[in-house]
Amino acid sequence: MPAVSKGDGMRGLAVFISDIRNCESKSKEAEIKRINKELANIRSKFKGDKALDGYSKKKYVCKLLFIFLLGHDIDFGHMEAVNLLSSNKYTEKQIGYLFISVLVNSNSELIRLINNAIKNDLASRNPTFMCLALHCIANVGSREMGEAFAADIPRILVAVPRDSMDSVKQSAALCLLRLYKASPDLVPMGEWTARVVHLLNDQHMGVVTAAVSLITCLCKKNPDDFKTCISLAVSRLSRIVSSASTDLQDYTYYFVPAPWLSVKLLRLLQCYPPPGGPWQGPCPRQVSWAGGELSQDVPSISSEDAAVKGRLVECLETVLNKAQEPPKSKKVQHSNAKNAILFETISLIIHYDSEPNLLVRACNQLGQFLQHRETNLRYLALESMCTLASSEFSHEAVKTHIDTVINALKTERDVSVRQRAADLLYAMCDRSNAKQIVSEMLRYLETADYAIREEIVLKVAILAEKYAVDYSWYVDTILNLIRIAGDYVSEEVWYRVLQIVTNRDDVQGYAAKTVFEALQAPACHENMVKVGGYILGEFGNLIAGDPRSSPPVQFSLLHSKFHLCSVATRALLLSTYIKFINLFPETKATIQGVLRAGSQLRNADVELQQRAVEYLTLSSVASTDVLVRARSPPGPLHPLSLALPLLLTCSRPPTRQATVLEEMPPFPERESSILAKLKRKKGPGAASALDDGRRDASSNDINGGVEPTPSTVVSPPGRPRGGSTWGIVSSHLRLYFLQSTPSPSADLLGLRAAPPPAAPQAPAGAGNLLVDVSSDGPVAQPGLGPTPEEAFLSPGPEDIGSPIPEADELLNKFVCKNNGVLFENQLLQIGVKSEFRQNLGRMYLFYGNKTSVQFQSFTPTVVHPGDLQTHILSAWPSPLAPDLPPGLPSWDEMDPVSGFLDRWAQLAVQTKRVAAQVDGGAQVQQVLNIECLRDFLTPPLLSVRFRYGGASQSLTLKLPVTINKFFQPTEMAAQDFFQRWKQLSLLSGPAPNRRRRKSSKPPTPWTLKSRRPSSWVWLRLLDNVDPNPENFVGAGIIQTKALQVGCLLRLEPNAQAQMYRLTLRTSKEPVSRHLCELLAQQF
Amino acid sequence: MIRFILIQNRAGKTRLAKWYMQFDDDEKQKLIEEVHAVVTVRDAKHTNFVEFRNFKIIYRRYAGLYFCICVDVNDNNLAYLEAIHNFVEVLNEYFHNVCELDLVFNFYKVYTVVDEMFLAGEIRETSQTKAWGPPRSPSLSCPGGRHPAGSGPQGRRLHPTASGPQLRAEATSCVLSNRAVVV
Secondary structure, eight states, X not given: OOOOOTTOSOHHHHHHHHHHHHXXXXXXXXXXXXXHHHHHHHHHHHHSXXXXXXXXXXXXXXXXXXXXXXXXXXXXXXXXXXXXXXOSSHHHHHHHHHHHHHTOOOOHXXXXXXXXXHHHHHTSOOXXXXXXXXXHHHHHOOHHHHHHHTTHXXXXXXXXXXXXXXXXXXXXXXXXXXXXXXXXXXSOOSHHHHHHHGGGGOSOHHXXXXXXXXXXXXXXXXTTTTTTHHHHHHHHHHHHHTSOTTTTXXXXXTTEESHXXXXXXXXXXXXXXXXXXXXXXXXXXXXXXXXXXXXXXXXXXXXXXXXXXXXXXXXXXXXXXXXXXXXXXXXXXXXXXXXXXXXXXXXXXXXXXXXXXXXXXXXXXXXXXXXXXXXXXXXXXXXXXXXXXXXXXXXXXXXXXXXXXXXXXXXXXSHHHHHHHHHHHHXXXXXXXXXXXXXXXXXXXXXXXXXXXXXXXXXXXXXXXXXXXXXXXXXXXXXXXXXXXXXXXXXXXXXXXXXXXXXXXXXXXXXXXXXXXXXXXXXOOHXXXXXXXXXXXXXXXXXXXXGGGOHHHHHHHHHHHHTTSOHHHHHHHHHHHHHHHHHOGGGHHHHHHHHHSHHHHXXXXXXXXXXHHHHHHHHHHSOTTOOOEEOOOSSOOOGGGOHHHHHHGXXXXXXXXXXXXXXXXXXXXXXXXXXHHHHHHHGGGGGGGTSOOOOOOTTOOGGGGSSOOOSSOOOOTTSOOTTOTTHHHHHHHHHHHHOOOSSTTOOTTOGGGSOOTTSTTOOGGGGSHHHHHHOSTTOSSGGGSOOHHHHHXXXXXXXXXXXXXXXXXXXXXXXXXXXXEEEEOSSEEEEEEEEEETTEEEEEEEEEEOSSSOBEEEEEEEEOOSSSOOEEEOOOOGGGTTTOOSSOOOHHHHOTTGGGSOTTOOEEEEEOOOOSOBOTTOEEEEEEEEXXXXXXXXXXXXXXXXXXXXXXXXXXXXXXOOGGGGEEEOOOOHHHHHHHHHHHHHHSOXXXXXXXXXXXXXXXXXXXXXXXXXXXXXXXXXXXXXXXXTOEEEEXXXXXXXXXXXXXXXXXXXXXXXXXXXXXXXXXXXXXXXXXHHHHTTO | OEEEEXXXXXXXXXXXXXXXXXXXXXXXXXXXXXXXXXXXXXXXXXXXXXXXXXXXXXXXXXTTEEEEEEEETTSOHHHHHHHHXXXXXXXXXXXXXXXXXXXXXXXXXXXXHHHHHEETTEEOOOOHHHHHOSOOOGGGGOTTSSSTTOOSGGGOBOOTTSOHHHHHHHTTOOOOOOXXXXX
């Protein structure tokens, strides 16, 4: 910056500013009046005949700028500002540039003039003017400027050094950085890039300071091009760190040599892996490094790398040593500058995560800061330790500070410090200290700030689940959470406890007892009522033996809360009541009385009213064992009478049944939705301590974080799992409990919250009643949903659509048979013929055009909707297809691309393309060759698309390929059978892979055996094995390419109770469950 | 990277706003108000760092003025905290005991100083002598004679050389400090 010359002060401006300030104390009107007066004055000056001199022009432009900064619009003066740019006086030019930077205008005429002026200044060889021009480009940073100057600036940056040019280089480096960030495509990489790296060696520290920022940004995109910067940065850093406190003159700040440059250099090094590859052992973060390959292709450290490494370690150690030296000044600036370097050093050590010695030293240093009197240092130490806790080398060292951290949580005055303490406790938690940490967090929760309560609740819930040794502790913890901070316990948290209790039968009795006790508190949180209602409804029977918690007591306890609860909770409680009728017949009269009460039956809330009506009818229609049978209603339903057709059909001969009030089946294991929520809430840094240490927010947009808007909706754990033998009915009940339907217009069973029945994992059982009742998707009138024809006629999406609603039912027909009509409507018939042997299968599909018009663009495609599979090869060498001999083809011939099938694929399906036109009345055939690579749960989907009469049609079906097709029956002696039976029961986890069903008609030997040749061929029914002759047992092996899965079956009919129990045991739990579901549909 | 620099007084009047990201005017106004709300409620026992949207604000109070720098969450807190102080010391040199009114009456000079020290959201120059430049003629920087309204709270010196806690403690006094000697 040049010396300020006389005439720099603008008296007129100062007077004007004073006037405005005086107005401020009076009124807004006075200010506006004064401003308008001034604007008129300036306008007349600019329009006046007399040419203004530079000083006046500068003064008036500056006044305009001031007015603009006060918040008023300025619509003139731009031209005068541009004129100032070509002045030879610094002060005039400076005001001109400032005006342009602040009031940048996309007026094309002006942009051209501005760019011209900038160009002149850049060429002026006057460093002051060049800097002004570069600052203007950097401040505006528009694309137009990028286009005009991006090519020139690198030239200025790497020009032959002259002393006076240093400041220009500084500006040029950062100007280029700005243009690169704004539009990277405009900045050409080239010969200059190598020379930029060498600016790290520049004599002028300011140039280095600016250049490091540029290099740090560039090397993130092109790590290889800039990797020479590592050694240069290390040597520069080493020189700074080892210099005496006064060596660097201007760049020494309170006795600390070049603190900002040191920090920048340390950050640059964090863009790369440690020089010479990981220093010790396998480095867990290796893959995440920008230049990952650097560390991979260097098996032995070259001598050069070794030298760099040695120097760097020396630097890091020096910084750590200096932290222990007595301060050279008592000023806080001194210690701040020193510690800025120290914290950045620790960040680098954590980034390398490979030098245990340094990590532990870093941890000890931070431990000292935990008790420092400076709040800033305590805060930063807690923050930094959070990332150290995730390193295997320092986790234990971090844990030693647990008491200090707990103390911080209790005593810190600044909420943000307490929050860091909570983060650190979360990060350092493991099995050894979980109980202590969770109890401290719970204690803290009672007095915690409202702002962070929800987060603490989530953390406690996650830790309690993750490190639970016994589940009663877990249940206690969550109930405590609800007691202490019920308002902050989100759905995810209490859903999760229900999910876990449902899945773990060892904790169910305890949970029932505990919630019962908790509910006895005079005031308990509504969430507690919800949890209590759910758990007692499911497991209340487990504590019913105790007279203190007998069924009537349980009921009256719950009902005492009923009237104080919200609609959602009351709806849940109604479901609990109907379950009580099932669990405890003695409560039936009381509960019916409650349901019958006018306050329920005529409740203003449609949801409650509907439940009361339905449940009341359900309880009276059903027999003593509350069995509900229903079948698909034959025609459309009136939406207002949804409940009745369901029940009326009970009297008809059932085709499929579902037990509505049975105990809930286990939930599938999945990632905790709470964790997902925490991650979402905290953004990328949330679970940092648990998974990824370093946050990278450089790409964040400042507006992105205004609110924690979830980008994805977390499905609550209660979402129906596709796979229940109870099919959709029980899913619905689960919805009853877990998802109060959001609006009174919700359909019968709240299915709107359920996934469309066509979801890929939809159970084989989804074809029963309620799919039909409620149709799919958002259609509010279940029975009026699209008929198969309508669904078929509606144009499909480009990619494969969801299977049609009855796809599951169609599939069920084929579980035990191989040939038949898979699908039929007015347009199209699809027939199927298939044969399976071992893990191979061949399927013929026959597409019949039932119309007289040609189908065009007829494309059937097969995809497998599972997670990691599918390699569908539609380009199968055509010569093979037509004349293959009957029977299975030679698989050697047919598998030309087996290398293509990765090991995760479950099914390989080869299809042959069929003709794109199908004439009216004609039939085309398609052959599918199927190979089962490993066990699979979901059938492949067949999507058929074609154009009929100009309208495009699409249809998706489930291919009748289920895992039982790959069974091979085995003979087994009684002794062997039960031995294996026991082994498998040990293998299968806590979730029982057995299903009890109530059935109107228990399967009898003859119903099974009559089917034996065709449908049970895949499983050998073993006679004289089970001691009870009523029971059936069978054995078979599932053949897949990768493995064989043994499978044992036991079917125990109970004719009196009209029930049967089907148990399947395999070495793979999901397979057992899936088979169970498949087979249960067959009775 | 610095996202913006704000200098505000306790009443929320903006004395400098420097933006390194594109915002429209409404957003700028909103940010200014939010920063003011977030920063002024904090006391001397609190840290100098505040989480702010997806970023963080490093701030420091000098007399009645808050100097706030908004940076990315993984940026070095202390480095930016001292960058603020360095900046204030340069202003102090430049204006010979800077006070709030200097920033009002010489707003256009403050922008120049900012550009010398910070550019494109990065620290450009840290040397005080280089950022401040050679000394100027004394006639223009004579304290008291520079602007017509040199008294009152906004005429208070910022005491940039006082350190941390003392600085805040002195913030309530109106004593003019001697021109500090920067080491």
